[in-house]
Amino acid sequence: MARIVVIGAGMGGLAAAARLATVGHKVTLCEAAPTHGGMLGRYERDDFRFDTGPTLLTLPAVYRDLMLKTGRTRLEDEVELRPVDPGSVHLLPDGTRVTLANASLARVGSALDAALGGDAGGRWGAMLERGRGVWEATRRPLLEEPLPDDPSALHRDPYVPARRGLLARAPRTLAEVARRELRDARLTALLDEYALRFGLDPERAPASLTWLPYMEQSFGVWYVTGGLRALADAVLRRCEARRVDLRFGTRVTDVLGGDRVTGVRLADGSVLDADVVVDDRAPAASGGMPGRFTLLLALRGARPADTAHRTVVHAPDRADELDALFGPAPRPCERPTLQLLRPDDATLAPAGHETAVVTVTVPPQGPVDWTDTARVTAYADAVLAQAVQAAPELGERLLWSHARTPADTAAETGAPGGSVPPPSLAGAGGAFLSPSNTGAPAGLYRVGGGAHPGGGLARVGMSATVVAGLVGTP
Template identity: 80%
Template sequence: MARIVVIGAGMGGMAAAARLATVGHTVVLCEAAPTHGGMVGSFEREGFRFDTGPTLLTLPAVYRDLMLKTGRTRLEDEVELRPVDPGSVHVLPDGARLALANASLAKVESALTTALGDGAGARWGGMLGRGRAVWEATRRPLLEEPLPDHPAVLHRDPYVPERRGLLARPPRTLADVGRRELRDPRLTALLDEYALRFGLDPERAPAALTWLPYLEQSFGVWYVTGGMRALADAVLERCRARRVDLRFGTPVRKVLVEKGTNGADGAGGQRVTGVLLADGTELDADVVVDNRPPQASAARNPRLPGRFTLLLALRGARPTDVPHRTVVHAPDRADELDALFGPVPSLCDRPTLQLLRPDDATLAPEGHETATLTVTVPPHGTLDWTDPQRVSAYADAVLAHAVASVPEAADLADRLLWRHARTPADTAAETGAPGGSVPPPSLPGAGGAFLAPGNADPRTGLFHVGGAAHPGGGLARVGMSATVVAGLVGTP
């Protein structure tokens, strides 16, 4: 039985703590904040409640496995899961509108053909088929196993392009896939959105990112009643049930190590001995699992964008014909990419945005509704997100863009009781994420430039978990990160 200290009660830290305690280790979890969840936060005011981080779940099997392995219960026994139907409604750059079914590739292809003309569905479906090949080729080494010490196998992009002649140059980026294989700016906009939601430039992100739309449209998107915070609460309760020693308001100043002296650590190696708390207390430990971003992650992508979120408390009940998720795609792709990734970061007045209007009576006082608008924006530091004038002006612009673009959103301004804007500065202050950036998923290709740092630290007994470590950001991958770390630590 090892003495283990977990630093950080984000989803990865809590999931790792629950798994390690279940197999017999003594686990202390230290969280600097007064609450749990990390980026899976919430905001409450006057009876309205909003998620401030992830809002939808893909691959719920990851958390089904967590609940089964740590308590022999089903995830559905802990939270109410509902498939989002339709999976998404899209307003394309030319104003065309279409609804894409949840977890049905055939229905997605049919909808694209109907809305965009003959061949559109087939081109999208062909691309998703090649995304499926990426998923099958990289699923184990990229998601389910520790990152190899020499991950050359993941440095090459496994995306195999559409056959278009023996001398055709294979696409290297997601944007290449759009130009050469989709050949329609409206389809390209659908593909770009998967990169933009994680703050990635489609002109640089490898073609392998096509496995993300394949994954979502094949396996579906799910909503947790009460918001994603309910999932964080369920994982916390599992930690309590496994007798994890939870210590909130307990920041860790540093990880303590001693130099190795024999073959176990290797010449000049270091072994973890515990942690030093901010109040000067030392906690002894055989193993430390760190849910904070490893230093390598900041160097990997120092200018990742963050998210601007506008929380809307609305007077009156939610109309019955309103979709759960609507995506409005920027009418000017070049303007949006230049604002996010150009030499001088700026704000796009008509960006790609997501409008969420969940059919969930638990989120608002009886007879009222919540809605959330989310936009990818430059991080805090490249722009000053503490400037109240900038925040207010951009909130006006984003709301006006939604109202003008989505017929069902025309009533948002008229029904507005109050609004609350959250910026990358808020994310940075609450989670410590540099600039308030959102960790992207690990991706193969580009010589390993898009791989998150590995879970095992060079210092013996130290492991990294969470969105900034292998296999990267997103609720499902964070849960997978905890599974990998628990396997590396092993049983007593």
């Protein structure tokens, strides 16, 4: 039985602690904040409740496995899990509206053909088929196994070009995939959104990112009743059941040891001895990535019956949005791509009322000063106006709104600049691979969005599985 200290009660830290305690290790979890969940925060006001981080779940099998392996229960025994249907509604740059089904490539293709014409569905489907090839080639080494000691095989992009032959060259970036294979600004907007939600520039992100839309549109998107905070609560309960020593309000300042870990030093100067340390803190190097601006909306009256859970309003000017996020002088885009989320969940609001959340990818705290109240207020007004254009009744029903910025994320989670960690991606010479789960000194492991296999709730859960396997059984 090893003495293990887990630093951080984000989802990676909680999942790793539960797995390690289940196999017999003595686990102490230290969290600087007074509560758990990390990015899966909660904001409450006037009996309205909001997730402040991710709101939807992909690949729920990751958390089904966690619940089964740590307590022999189904995920559905711990939380109410529902598929989101339709998967999304998109308002494209030219004003076209298209509704995409959840977990059905065939219905997605049919919807695109009907809305856009010109075999748009066929071209999108062909691209996703090549994304499937990326998924199959990289799923194990990039998601389910530790990063190899020699990751050079993952430096090469496995995306196969549409045409083969001696003169065919595979597209190097996601944007090149769009230009060569989609050839439609509206389809490009659909593809760009997958990069933008993780703060990635489609002009630089490798073509292998196509596995994200393939995975989402093949396997589906899910909602947890009560919001994803309910999932964090369920994993915390599993830690309690496995007798993890949970210490909130306990900040770790140093990992101790020479060639091998010996313990951690706490902010009060005391020391916890440890044979293994699992670190769920975000690395400082992640601070340059974009973050999220979130607008929480409390709405008067019940949610209309025909309301989509997720609506994506695409930026009308792609070049301006990319320049605002990734150009030499980062700034909030005046008319960005935004996501409007309106869950059908009576547990989030007083009886007869509704919650909605608008999210936008923005530069992190630093290049933009998100502590400037006037800036935040002005941007909140602009984002709300854009959301109201897409759903006019929002303006008529608004009781109040609350803006959250990368500065809030940084303050609450410790993420440098409030950045959102991206997923690991093959290609680009390894530039988009997350740091390994192992570190120096021996006995130190990294878990969570800042470590292999990268950001996103499913991949954070996978990182916990990888780390538990590396530590092993007593």
